[in-house]
Amino acid sequence: xxxxxxxxxxxxxxxxxxxxxxxxxxxxxxxxxxxxxxxxxxxxxxxxxxxxxxxxxxxxxxxxxxxxxxxxxxxxxxxxxxxxxxxxxxxxxxxxxxxxxxxxxxxxxxxxxxxxxxxxxxxxxxxxxxxxxxxxxxxxxxxxxxxxxxxxxxxxxxxxxxxxxxxxxxxxxxxxxxxxxxxxxxxxxxxxxxxxxxxxxxxxxxxxxxxxxxxxxxx
Amino acid sequence: xxxxxxxxxxxxxxxxxxxxxxxxxxxxxxxxxxxxxxxxxxxxxxxxxxxxxxxxxxxxxxxxxxxxxxxxxxxxxxxxxxxxxxxxxxxxxxxxxxxxxxxxxxxxxxxxxxxxxxxxxxxxxxxxxxxxxxxxxxxxxxxxxxxxxxxxxxxxxxxxxxxxxxxxxxxxxxxxxxxxxxxxxxxxxxxxxxxxxxxxxxxxxxxxxxxxxxxxxxx
DNA sequence: TGAATAGTGTCTTTCAGACAATATGCC
DNA sequence: GGCATATTGTCTGAAAGACACTATTCA
Numbered sequence: 001x002x003x004x005x006x007x008x009x010x011x012x013x014x015x016x017x018x019x020x021x022x023x024x025x026x027x028x029x030x031x032x033x034x035x036x037x038x039x040x041x042x043x044x045x046x047x048x049x050x051x052x053x054x055x056x057x058x059x060x061x062x063x064x065x066x067x068x069x070x071x072x073x074x075x076x077x078x079x080x081x082x083x084x085x086x087x088x089x090x091x092x093x094x095x096x097x098x099x100x101x102x103x104x105x106x107x108x109x110x111x112x113x114x115x116x117x118x119x120x121x122x123x124x125x126x127x128x129x130x131x132x133x134x135x136x137x138x139x140x141x142x143x144x145x146x147x148x149x150x151x152x153x154x155x156x157x158x159x160x161x162x163x164x165x166x167x168x169x170x171x172x173x174x175x176x177x178x179x180x181x182x183x184x185x186x187x188x189x190x191x192x193x194x195x196x197x198x199x200x201x202x203x204x205x206x207x208x209x210x211x212x213x214x215x216x217x218x219x
Numbered sequence: 220x221x222x223x224x225x226x227x228x229x230x231x232x233x234x235x236x237x238x239x240x241x242x243x244x245x246x247x248x249x250x251x252x253x254x255x256x257x258x259x260x261x262x263x264x265x266x267x268x269x270x271x272x273x274x275x276x277x278x279x280x281x282x283x284x285x286x287x288x289x290x291x292x293x294x295x296x297x298x299x300x301x302x303x304x305x306x307x308x309x310x311x312x313x314x315x316x317x318x319x320x321x322x323x324x325x326x327x328x329x330x331x332x333x334x335x336x337x338x339x340x341x342x343x344x345x346x347x348x349x350x351x352x353x354x355x356x357x358x359x360x361x362x363x364x365x366x367x368x369x370x371x372x373x374x375x376x377x378x379x380x381x382x383x384x385x386x387x388x389x390x391x392x393x394x395x396x397x398x399x400x401x402x403x404x405x406x407x408x409x410x411x412x413x414x415x416x417x418x419x420x421x422x423x424x425x426x427x428x429x430x431x432x433x434x435x436x437x438x
Numbered sequence: 439t440g441a442a443t444a445g446t447g448t449c450t451t452t453c454a455g456a457c458a459a460t461a462t463g464c465c
Numbered sequence: 466g467g468c469a470t471a472t473t474g475t476c477t478g479a480a481a482g483a484c485a486c487t488a489t490t491c492a
Contacts, residue, residue: 007228046224047227053297081268200491202489205444205445380471417463419463420464420469
């Protein structure tokens with residue numbers, strides 16, 4: 001009976017997304033120890049005694065990227081008894097979104113290596129991490145359609161065509177420019193900065209920014 | 220350092236909903252031991268060593284209701300370090316939906332008492348269970364608008380007016396009968412059984428049933 | 439003036455929401 | 466006939482989606 005109630009370990013795994021070069025990317029770390037030594041895995045670690053789940057996720061995020069002030073959302077908890085060969089480990093997964101400007105990874109701490117991977121070029125993943133990535137991707141695709149979470153992926157100021165590109169990258173389909181602009185502006189979440197961005201041999205674009213950093217659900 | 224990584228306990232809490240007499244109800248259990256002895260709480264318990272989170276939730280559900288074949292969905296994990304005065308306890312919450320026919324509660328096992336409570340007549344709850352109930356209610360309200368999860372709340376065969384009543388109860392507002400029927404039938408998830416239900420001094424109603432038990436997301 | 443991206447409006451279709459009258463069965 | 470619930474359709478407004486041309490800058 002005592003055996004039945006043996007305590008599991010609890011970890012957080014943080015799925016850190018960004019959009020870069022029209023690709024949706026995620027941070028993976030190379031495992032330095034067994035099991036799955038040498039395999040790539042979602043960054044994560046044990047929840048410490050006096051921190052909440054979200055605090056643990058923020059700490060892991062900060063360890064990888066040095067950034068704390070990003071969009072963070074709890075996703076789902078994975079607790080199959082056999083998901084970790086070392087013993088019972090339950091993990092609470094989190095979704096984090098980074099603007100494409102903050103892409104420099106910190107010199108890794110307890111892992112040998114950390115790298116950005118395009119979602120369509122993922123290596124084989126350790127544990128059940130493939131399933132976790134798929135869950136996160138599904139949530140991201142669903143949620144950009146009824147919320148403004150893309151603000152977490154954008155720099156402070158951006159062109160509407162950049163924002164459209166982020167939507168297209170995540171959804172994996174082309175969107176009509178006129179309809180996209182009509183829709184996104186009608187939501188009233190963006191404001192023009194008045195500044196124009198001259199970027200090449202073509203007409204300059206107005207720079208926009210989000211009015212609020214808060215997450216807004218449409219409808 | 221060893222202290223930092225001390226393992227937490229992990230529980231599941233199951234929010235078991237039904238609709239009865241036009242009221243949305245949930246099962247609560249009276250705590251027989253400290254802390255919060257005598258207070259009402261969401262039914263739940265420790266995750267056993269060799270069961271998944273979902274299996275643990277099904278076991279708790281079965282202990283309370285004797286029923287296993289119901290809609291069950293993981294909601295959210297609550298892990299504030301101070302949420303349980305006895306020590307670190309992380310809980311994974313689940314939403315369960317019961318048809319209004321399965322309302323008899325089992326003679327309680329490790330708890331003194333279990334009762335159905337209308338959501339608008341809840342007693343003071345133990346731990347952070349008020350917050351958990353509110354989270355579940357929010358999820359339920361959101362999700363009935365874009366999925367067929369109400370099938371979990373309906374008996375096998377039912378009148379459209381009963382289904383409409385369930386929607387109205389959960390959303391807390393009256394719906395237009397013609398628009399409701401138009402919408403729900405246009406989804407193509409229901410089929411008429413051909414049977415009529417004679418129930419009183421008025422015109423009998425067609426009985427409908429869900430074509431599939433699977434959860435379907437609209438759009 | 440050619441290349442590249444920015445910016446803009448109309449039409450059609452679909453869906454949500456407001457709204458009321460007739461049908462059926464029991465007493 | 467009176468009562469209670471079942472069943473049905475139209476109109477309007479809003480939003481989604483298809484669709485093409487002009488504007489601006491630089492080389």
